[in-house]
Amino acid sequence: MITQLKQIHPLSWTIIIGTIFGRMATSMSIPFLSIYLIKTMGASPSQTGIVVAISSLIGVFASFYGGYISDIIGRKKVLLISVFGWALVFIGFAVADKIWLFFVMNALNGLCRAMFEPTSRALLADITPQESKLLVFNLRYAAINLGVVFGPILGLQMGASGSNWSFAVAGVVYILYGVTLIIQFIRYPELGAASSSEGRERVTLSMAFQTTSRDRVFLYVLIGMIFCVLGYGHFSSTLAQYMEMTPNIEDGATWFGYMLSFNAIVVLICQFPVVKYASKLPPVIPLIIGSVLVSCSLLIFGIAHSFIGFMLGVVIFTIGEVLMFTMTDVLIDRIAKPELRGTYFGMIGFNNLGNVLAPLLGGLLLDTLGLDSSVLIFVIIAVTAAFGIPFLLSANRMMRKENLKRMNQIPNEL
Known part of the structure; x- marks a missing residue:
């Protein structure tokens, strides 16, 4: 472990530590967006759902291009554009006073995330030795949740469910993050630059899309993950609205803030033991187990009427979340062709x-x-979240067949 920690590049540590503060800033504002729109702006649940959904909708179509363009023009340019763009977006949230403005800002929020996330993960994979990748990806995931431990609590203290000050603070945090990245790229100018295209054909956008879309294992994993994320997404959207609106819960926004922080605390406690167990399994199996647990937790949220019941649901949800997401980056890195890692x-x-x-x-x-x-x-919503399990089972079956095929070829080559 100590040897692997020493192998982590300073730029990787910058991304990991920056992730803590970035997610802290984001989680003290964005998770309360649903409640803020209903409570302060007078939006209906359907209007709120549309505003919240647009971020992910933009991200769906922009993330592929964001990852692809980082393969072409370099990780550095994409990271800096997206981080400083994010800062402007959060300042825009802070001054917005119409529902349509929140719609526009959240669309741009999704665009920045779609550019930053695949690029930062690809850069981590680029500069990290193979034997340390699982550790680095999990440190990044731990950083996300460390930020989420404190973010919602700070958001509650700022009155994020009824005030927009938390958005302004998030904007300042991302400006500082961007400045730190600039300093690191000056120290290590060779990192994050565009790859040389000499000696190899330049991969066009259509070629990249065709390559990934014809990878059947990857496609089955992707479809399965869509449903995994569907279940996960109800925590910060449907559950948040339900807890704010239901007459059975007094001060649901406060409850929800504590549930967010408790979720992150449970992640930090159980992440590495769970990952140690999950790393011994075929890489798709943790996703399947996690999907089952998330679906079960959604059922608990529907029938719970006490704080203890909701917290039990959070524990089960969190273990499922860890199983689904801690191994995803390693799985994609394993499936991906090196020259198209960002894609x-x-x-x-x-x-x-x-x-x-x-x-x-x-x-x-x-x-x-x-x-x-x-x-x-x-x-x-629990049943629909489980629809991805058959696709993940198919991906696992195909990966097992490919591994057996490789093992049978090795003696012949010898």
């Missing part, structure tokens, strides 16, 4: 279709069925 990380961004559908489906169910049908609502 593959961008293409997996299509799993954000789940984040698009979650607030739309949840808002529609809350509007049409009403709060009195909470059990039915959460049964429906």
Whole structure:
């Protein structure tokens, strides 16, 4: 472990530490966006669902291009554009006073995330030795959740459910993050630059799309992940609206803020033991187990009426989340062709279709069925979240066949 930590590049540490503060800033504002729109702006659940969903919808279509363009023009340019763009977006949130302005800002928020996320993960994969990649990806995931531990609590203290000050603070944090990245890229100018195209054919956007779309294992993983993310997305969208609106819960926004922080704390506690167990399994199996647990937790949220019940649901949800997402980066890195690593990380961004559908489906169910049908609502979203399991099972079967084929070829080559 110590040897692997020493092998982590300073630029990787910058991204990991920057992720802590970036996610802290984001999680003290964005998770409360649904509540803010309903409570302060007077939006309906359906309107709120559309505003929340647009971020992921833009991300679905932009993430592939964001990852691809980082393969062509270099990780550095894409990272800096997206980070400083993010800063402007959060300042825009802070001054917005119309629902349509929140719609526009959240669309740009999705665009910045779609550019930054696949590019930062591809850069981490580029500069990290193979034996340390699992550790680096999990440190990044731990950094996300460390930020989320404190972000919602700070958001509650700032009154994020009824004030827009938290957005301004997030904007300042991303400006500082961008300045830090500039300093690191000056120190290491050879990193994050565009790859030389000498001696090899330049991969066009259509060629990159065809390559990834014809990779059947990758496609099955992607479809399965869409449904995994669909279940995950209900936590910050449907559940947030439900807890704010239901008369059975007093001060639901505060409850939800504590649930977000508790979710992150549980991640930090169980992440590395769970990853140690999951790393011994075939890489798709943790995603399947995680999907089952997330679906079960959604059922618990539908029937719970006490703080203890909701916290039990958070524990089960969090273990499922860890199983689904800690191994995803390693899995994609294993599947991806090296020259298209950024493209593959961008293409997996299509799993954000789940984040698009979650607030739309949840808002529609809350509007049409009403709060009195909470059990039915959460049964429906739990069942739909489990639809990805057959696709993940198919991907696992195909990967096993490929591994057996490789093992049978090795003796022949010898």
